[in-house]
Amino acid sequence: MPRVVFTSNLQRHVSCPARDAAGETVSAVLQEVFDQEPQIRGYVLDEQGELRKHVFIFVDGQRARLSNPVGEESEIYVLQALTGG
């Protein structure tokens, strides 16, 4: 099952330990996480369901979009972009 790791900087605002979540795309995996922890959603996505402007996602070391596919063993990192600082 893919594993999702959130930046520790987000941990300061909302509980978001690393966790495994099922799904075939970044979007689906994150949705699974949000279903379990609804409060995280608004920190990662805006109200239109898009990735926040200053949040980056990497899948297995590569920048990724919400629509990117993920593998069974993928690691998804949700990070802050330096642009937002």
Place this chain on the structure above:
Amino acid sequence: MKLLVATRKGLFVLNQSKIEKPHFLGDPVTAALREKGDLYAALNLGHFGVKMRRSSNDGATWEEIAVPAYPPQPKADEKTPWKLVQVWALEADPAGTLWAGTIPGGLFRSSDRGASWALVESLWRRPERAEWFGGGYDHPGIHSICIDPRDSRRITLGISCGGAWQTRDNGETWNIASHGMYAEFMPPERRNDPNIQDPHRIVQCASRPDVLWAQHHNGVFRSTDGSKSWQEVTAIKPSKFGFAVAVHPHDADTAWFVPAVKDECRVPVDGKLVVARTRDAGKSFQVLGKGLPQQHAYDLAYRHGLAVDASGKHLALGSTTGGLWISENQGDSWECLSTQLPPIYCVRFAD
């Protein structure tokens, strides 16, 4: 005397002029409000968006509450993303309804202490909104929400840049309310268009609510007919540009401003930070600088950087370079509380 100071790096609560512990240290706080027993803070996290917090124990602990959220954006629609950028104004009416003015131009209200927010669609769907544009930010925003103390269904908004708008029926319908303002930054044929004006801040006199004052991008304006019309106040000195204005709650003829050179040079005139006060409805002004830095001062008071308390005696002034001053005599003299706070967005008495 309690003072809320919202800054680029946290919310500072001052009690009898002493800074208590900072809240949300490191995080931008764009608006704060004390409403009955609750404190509210609007955060604008650089990466993770706008967040709202409420405390029912004077800031000992905070809880996350709902954030105003825009409805799904129609595909065909316009240049402005339907996404919350910032909460720029927070007010409460006597019944406890909360009002939030936001960038990109939506007004929201909450009747459940922020547990949920509803966009005021009647304003958001006005066709005139397509003409609004950003002032200081990429998108337009509501920075002033004046709730008429006689009748809280009457609300006047200040929008940069969308002029002033007013409802008399609790937000069911809206009228443009910035006739008389002018915009030097526009082509001549649009100069007097009320819908593209940039009132930087609008305040309303609590005891004479038909009197409103505006510090506009192009000068100072006053209305004596409840925002139906505005007249320029040309006696303002040492300059007519600025962001902040405060009006005495019991004397509609007394108001304070913090002038800066002009729009392309947003610093005090001659490096002297001063407050301009009128006591005669704008016919004349006193320039008050006692206790404020009078050389090499480059402090700018932003829209919500000047506040008067409910008595009309105490003033607070916060600058974008982190200076904080209070006056206990209507501005005749000032006491410096700090010169090294983070950039100050908003000062507000919270008695």
